[in-house]
Amino acid sequence: MQAPFAPIPHRAAPCSRRQFLGYGTAGMLAVVLPGCHSDSDDNPPSPSNVDYSQTIEWGRKEIERALAGDRQNVAAVSIALLKNDTVVWQQAFGRASVQDNIAATTQTRFNIGSVSKVLAALAAMILRDRGLLDLDVPAARYLPGFSMLSPEYAQITTRHLLSHSSGLPGTSMRNAFTFEPLPGYAVNAEAALADQHLKHLPGMLAVYCNDGFTMIERLVAALAKQDYASFIQDNVLDPLGMSDSGFLTEWPEGGLFALPYSKGKQYAQEFVSPLATGGLTTTPGDMMKLAQLFLEQGTYQSRRIVSADGVAQMGTDQTTGLIINPSPQWVWGLGWDSVRHPGLAAAGVQAWQKNGGTAFFSSDFYVLPDQQLALMVTGGTGDAQLPDTYRAGALAEGVLLRALVEEGSISGLPPLVAYTAPPRATAPDLADAVGVYANYNQPIRVTANPDGSFSLSAWNGNAWQAMNGDASYSYRSDDWWWSNDAPISYRFEVVSGTDANGQAYQYRYLMLRGPLFGAGYNESTLPMGQQLLPQAPLNAVWQTRMGKTWTVINESPKTVPSTLSLDHTLYATLSGLPELPGYILVRNSSYDDGSPEYQLLAPIADDRAGMTVKIPANAGRDLYELHFTMAGDKEILTIGSWVYEPAIV
Known part of the structure; x- marks a missing residue:
């Protein structure tokens, strides 16, 4: 989600890592949407006398405004709206390829990023139905090769993995977004965890965690004796007839794909290596078949795919047992970002929601079980600084709420939140808070x-x-x-x-x-x-590393960060903050695509520094720790799954 939590409007959020949350991409202080050229697909008939014409007209105008308002980034948007078992609106806008002037159609496939997590949770439920998986048994029992430096890793369950409460550091970003297929991501991510600690005890809090779903990928492979992509193909995509969906584990031989377009430049096909975490490529029309599965409590066209209890488990609030939860408005499900989405809850409507993004695309997927309504929208990631651009969350909410009004499920749109400051009051002492x-x-x-x-x-x-x-x-x-x-x-x-x-x-x-x-x-x-709070100053060993730079030696030159960095060199630097002695300020450009992003770590030993914060929701996501080893006369730095050597000065 563009700028997931930090309201710092003077700088744009980098796209790849931040978009790859799913949680957050709904858009900070979102303005309602924008758009341009559209195809002329005929809309199927409505299942009732409600044709949703007013909703569709509003949605079309918003998408056209988005494309017109951000021509340098938003090349295509595609949307589908489902009522009961009928798609009442499906349409694609813009161009799948700007360079070749190829129009997007309803068969154009988009990379939907973290919306893919819904399928990972569904896979776990299918294995649970077969008696192969217990959600509350430690995952290490199924994965004997899985280990971490914190002994509590052995307490992580599948439920923790699916509800972002495992305590895993966050996201293994090495070779995650690429311009060619790169195998082995999940294996490498699991191996990297063996040299890391947990950032919090399992079940203590919930903070968005991509690696939890990569471990689901490993679980599925271990229990089903089949690679994850094949399992999803055989047990979900094929039974649902999702013929325009799949995982790009090799160069596609057919199909029409939306190509990445950013800052006025088109790029080659994007590949997303973390499959369970964010690797599905699909169309909104195909996603409506998945939505029907949820609306029909596990069946599709009378065929049972997963148990009704499995669907219900996915849609159940997973936050009730958390020890630290200062953001109760956000209700995690299993695979779902929220099973009581705040925007729809403002109208008294329950919605299961998952959004996601890749380096270039942003998507949102909603299922409203009581109203038998669903929506999927996907498109090129817009510039968060522009007033008229594509914002998946705002568009999705706007369409769904108008559809609910038009069909009579709600009497009108909920009021926009008013922001009138209440009277001043006597301020508490800020001494402890500064x-x-x-x-x-x-x-x-x-x-x-x-x-x-x-x-x-x-x-x-x-x-x-x-x-x-x-x-x-x-x-x-x-x-x-x-x-x-x-x-x-x-x-x-x-x-x-x-x-x-x-x-x-x-x-x-x-x-x-x-x-x-x-x-x-x-x-x-x-x-x-x-x-x-300040700590004792860093010792002499750590002081000698301050101000130094290390360059990555194990990232493919075909990744998105390698390609987009100015000199195609990814690096990490260590420094400090004068106001906060005892900490190591780390900038890792391979993690942030060149935008200034910094984490504060604390020494664990002379050769290791670790995570310092335990923050629920989103601001404590994607943490890492550092580890130094010697290779001859070189001090080698490891950050997560990246390996660095000293930069040549």
């Missing part, structure tokens, strides 16, 4: 002002840069800190207790509240950073 807050991509500094307000700044690589246009935040009667009538407000929240190992914990979060996802009909509350 300082540096870390997350997965950019440290944030809270500074107290003489008038009792505070200001925010973010580290840009060289200095602290004011966030949100130099805004200052004053305490208000609703216990939040506001900058006049701006849509974003903040507060500080301390969580404390004793974990499953009997260890006491206390974490202070900087919480953000606002219209973070969708079209503005609801607001969500998310932690965007965890406060870190």
Whole structure:
């Protein structure tokens, strides 16, 4: 999701890693959509006297506005809307290939990124139905080769993996997005975990985790005695007749694919190596067949694919047992980002939702079980800084809510969230709250002002840069800190207790509240950073590494980051923050496609530094640890599954 959690409008979010969450791509402070050329596919007849003509007209205009408003990035958008067992709207807009002027059609396949996780959860449920898998048995029992440095890895269950609560570090990004098929991703990702710790105890909190679904890929292969792509083909895609869907594990021999297009340049076919995590290529029309499976509680055209209980398990709230959960509006399912999507909940409607993205595409998939309604939209990732661009979450919400109004399921659109600051109140003492807050991509500094307000700044690589246009935040009667009538407000929240190992914990979060996802009909509350306190200065061994650069030696030159980096060289640098002694500030360009992104790590030993934050939802995702070894006279650096050698100066 474009800028998943951090409201820093002065910089655009990099696409590949951030889009590959699924969770977050709905669009920060999303404006309703945009678009351009469309094909003229005939719409099938409605199953009732409701033809959804007003909904379709609105959706077409929004997509056309998106394509017209962001011609440098949004080349094609495709959408399908299902009611009961009938597709009432299916249409493709724009061009599958800008370079060759090939129009997108309803058979044009898109890479849908993390929407693929729904199929991974479905695969687990099929294996569960066959008696091969217990969701609450440790995954290591099925994968004897799986290990990690934290002994608690042996407590990770399949349920943890499917609900983002496993504690795995996040995402193994090496060779993930490529311009040619690269085998072995899941095996390499599992091997890399053997040299890493957990970032939190299994089941303690839920934070978006791609590697959990890569481990599902490994589980399926082990239990089904069949590779993951073949299992999904045989047990899901073929039975549902999803003939325009599959995993690109080799160069396609046929089919029409939307080609990547970004900043006015077209690229070759994109391949996504983490198959269960985000590798499906498909059409919205095919995804409506999958939606029917969920609406029919596990059957498709009277054929049982998965048990009704399996579908129900996927749609069940998985957050009830979490120890730390400061964002209760987001209700994780199994494979679903949310089984009570906030935007539809604002209208009193339950929706199961999953979004996703790749380096170049953004998608959203909804199933509304009570209304027998479903939607899939996919298209080129828009520029988050433009007012008129493609935002999957906002478009999807807008179409679904209008369809619900048109069919009479709801009386009208819910009101947009109003942002009128309440009266000022006596501010609490900020002494304990000021300082540096870390997350997965950019440290944030809270500074107290003489008038009792505070200001925010973010580290840009060289200095602290004011966030949100130099805004200052004053305490208000609703216990939040506001900058006049701006849509974003903040507060500080301390969580404390004793974990499953009997260890006491206390974490202070900087919480953000606002219209973070969708079209503005609801607001969500998310932690965007965890406060870190100064430690003893780094020892001499670590001090000698500060300011040095290492270059990647095991990433394919055919990956998206390698191709898009200016000199095709991926690197990592180590430094520090003067305000926060005792920590290592890491920039890893192979992780962020060249955009300044930084993590704060703490030394574990002279040869290893580890993760420092335990943040639920999204801001604590995709963490890593460093490990140094010697190869002759060279100090070799490992970050996750990447290997680096000292840069030649």
